[in-house]
Amino acid sequence: MVKPSFLNLDAELWLYPHRLGRSQLSLCLYHSAKEIGLPILEALDELQSEGSLSKRTLTFKATPRAGCITTLRLLRVTDDEDLHVLNVASENDTATIQMTDIGLPLFRDAVRGWLEGGEDFGVSAQHSDLKPRQLGTLDRASGELWFWGPTYVSP
Numbered sequence: 331m332v333k334p335s336f337l338n339l340d341a342e343l344w345l346y347p348h349r350l351g352r353s354q355l356s357l358c359l360y361h362s363a364k365e366i367g368l369p370i371l372e373a374l375d376e377l378q379s380e381g382s383l384s385k386r387t388l389t390f391k392a393t394p395r396a397g398c399i400t401t402l403r404l405l406r407v408t409d410d411e412d413l414h415v416l417n418v419a420s421e422n423d424t425a426t427i428q429m430t431d432i433g434l435p436l437f438r439d440a441v442r443g444w445l446e447g448g449e450d451f452g453v454s455a456q457h458s459d460l461k462p463r464q465l466g467t468l469d470r471a472s473g474e475l476w477f478w479g480p481t482y483v484s485p
Contacts, residue, residue: 355473
């Protein structure tokens with residue numbers, strides 16, 4: 331069961347058709363007011379407190395943007411040889427972000443920066459302190475999540 335505060339968020343989430351940073355896959359997240367993104371931070375806080383193998387699902391209102399994503403699955407997973415940090419992926423209208431104990435604080439810090447007014451920046455496994463050769467195949471295959479708004483709508 332999805333918590334009511336995680337349903338129909340007024341933020342926009344979409345797959346951008348071009349590279350924005352280091353990865354080919356770029357997901358974009360936009361909010362017109364900082365408080366709109368607070369449920370995302372709440373979900374990450376819950377994952378942090380629950381430990382590995384926990385998950386949260388958030389839904390977003392559909393928008394007319396091409397590549398609109400209406401479901402975001404956040405998964406806290408255990409570190410293994412394929413995934414040491416995080417993996418951002420998208421299929422149809424659903425995005426999935428898998429995070430290990432290294433990736434969760436990295437992603438959470440990015441969301442906090444966004445809620446504090448940061449925009450036009452991304453987060454991916456490559457933003458961790460690990461050297462490229464230490465990343466797993468899912469880390470290297472990961473897309474990036476880019477943060478926009480309220481003053482910068484999108485690229």
